[in-house]
Amino acid sequence: DIQMTQSPSTLSASVGDRVTITCRASQSISSWLAWYQQKPGKAPKLLIYKASSLESGVPSRFSGSGSGTEFTLTISSLQPDDFATYYCQQYNSLWTFGQGTKVEIK
Amino acid sequence: EVQLVESGGGLVQPGRSLRLSCTASGFTFGDYAMSWVRQAPGKGLEWVGFIRSKAYGGTTEYAASVKGRFTISRDDSKSIAYLQMNSLKTEDTAVYYCTREKLGSLNAFDIWGQGTMVTVSS
Numbered sequence: 001d002i003q004m005t006q007s008p009s010t011l012s013a014s015v016g017d018r019v020t021i022t023c024r025a026s027q028s029i030s031s032w033l034a035w036y037q038q039k040p041g042k043a044p045k046l047l048i049y050k051a052s053s054l055e056s057g058v059p060s061r062f063s064g065s066g067s068g069t070e071f072t073l074t075i076s077s078l079q080p081d082d083f084a085t086y087y088c089q090q091y092n093s094l095w096t097f098g099q100g101t102k103v104e105i106k
Numbered sequence: 107e108v109q110l111v112e113s114g115g116g117l118v119q120p121g122r123s124l125r126l127s128c129t130a131s132g133f134t135f136g137d138y139a140m141s142w143v144r145q146a147p148g149k150g151l152e153w154v155g156f157i158r159s160k161a162y163g164g165t166t167e168y169a170a171s172v173k174g175r176f177t178i179s180r181d182d183s184k185s186i187a188y189l190q191m192n193s194l195k196t197e198d199t200a201v202y203y204c205t206r207e208k209l210g211s212l213n214a215f216d217i218w219g220q221g222t223m224v225t226v227s228s
Contacts, residue, residue, distance in 0.1 A: 032212070044143075044218055055216065087150065091212045094153065095141070095153040096153065097151040100151075
């Protein structure tokens with residue numbers, strides 16, 4: 001099974017900050033990686049698929065990069081609506097999620 | 107509006123069964139593979155299983171944690187996916203989400219339901 005490891009687990013940031021979250025796969029997954037945002041009590045929302053493709057309707061301040069085993073999600077200028085938990089997900093071999101990164105207000 | 111609505115959750119005793127339903131609207135249900143994802147209270151997301159579209163054989167795959175106990179099926183005429191959960195354990199307690207897989211072979215989940223809570227407890 002492919003394991004996904006996110007870092008950090010928690011991130012404290014301020015509005016306007018540039019934020020980067022890292023996701024590592026236990027083996028190469030090419031570009032078969034997605035990122036989701038989840039707010040408390042709500043379903044996750046797809047942000048990025050195929051490592052760097054922005055889902056329709058998602059603000060352009062979100063971007064993804066990477067391939068193989070190392071990936072990043074970047075929020076270029078953190079907005080109040082962005083405080084949430086973010087998950088990466090591989091779909092090279094079925095699906096596995098990372099453990100999540102909570103973005104908190106500093 | 108593209109939408110998934112789960113139902114059927116509730117409180118069930120260990121060892122018993124429960125069937126969840128996922129009713130789709132706003133898109134051609136039969137064209138899409140569907141997955142179930144769960145989230146235990148305060149924990150992360152765990153993929154549970156999926157069912158391919160009939161065009162890809164309608165076959166299923168499951169996570170090791172539920173294989174042999176859970177079964178996913180679909181009724182394309184009613185636009186409903188089902189998750190039959192047997193021999194439930196306390197560790198199956200979670201919010202269960204129905205998700206739609208983006209078109210293509212093995213893809214991300216672009217549509218999620220609101221979730222239904224399953225509590226396994228005596």
